[in-house]
Amino acid sequence: MGKGRAPCCDKTKVKRGPWSQDEDLKLISFIHKYGHENWRSLPKQAGLLRCGKSCRLRWINYLxxxxxxxxxxxxxxxxxxxxxxxxxxxxxxxxSKLPGRTDNEIKNVWHTHLKKRLSSDTNHNANDEAATKGSLNEEETSQESSPNASMSFGGSNTSSKEDDVQMAQTFEYFQDCIEFTGILQEVDKPELLEIPFDLDPDVWSFIDGSDSFQQPENSWSPRAHQESEEDEVEKWFKHLESELGLEENDSQQQQHNEGKEPSSSSSLLESYELLIH
DNA sequence: AAGTAAGGCAACCGCGGAATG
DNA sequence: GCATTCCGCGGTTGCCTTACT
Incomplete structure (x- = not known):
């Protein structure tokens, strides 16, 4: 390791603390377009005043x-x-054995729930162990063969190339949305779009299940929308809005620690339509 | 209703190891 | 073989929310 280690970034020049929606969008958009070959240089290239590590963490654990x-x-x-x-x-x-779960999340759950539960359940352990051993073994094998019905992106929290490709395919449909959001934000409507990355897993499953997402390799490069795909995109956005309850209920969008502004009811689809026409 | 404690979770920090020149 | 860079991991912190008094 040598003598001392240079800090990964100049902490006086990087923003810290919770991520804003705008930063999220920048990060998502950049990674979608260019991937994350180099976390260190990513924030600069993406126009983010963040440490590369922070970007990586945000991406892996949340986005x-x-x-x-x-x-x-x-x-x-x-x-x-x-x-x-x-x-x-x-x-x-x-x-890596729990598809869709991050190490950070598991760590938190362990410290906040499981550790306590284990210690309080010590008396029951003898009984439980016998009972769970069988079921856990079954589960482990079933998890490996079919990771999770609602999450078919693969399990590792480390971004393998394969995962990235799949992720890129997913993002194809978001790209225009994201780019348009940037435009919208420039016209001072930062709250107009909500990029739904805290979707119900079923939504991702919906995406994943769509044949139209199958792309030839190197799907990193931006793709022009095919005429035939527009209907599906429209369906997708409608489905998305319905999943998010955007059509009627805006109040569900408060999960994010920044307290994101709720999306307007038809903004996703409207934005997309504006974009393609 | 207000104040306080506890819980939950996102984000930060620093280290170790792999990769690279 | 060594120095350096970068990534990923595990531990920790601190803020926000919820529960309790």
């Missing part, structure tokens, strides 16, 4: 399309407990 959000199921919790017995605090290893 990646295959991040599964929401509560852990009982099965997932049991899996974590079991894997923790095997791997200890190797959160990344554990995360």
């Amino acid at each position: 990646r399309p295959d991040v599964k959000r929401g509560n852990f199921s009982a099965e997932e919790e049991e899996t974590i407990i079991k894997l923790h017995q095997s791997f200890g605090n190797k959160w990344s290893k554990i995360a």
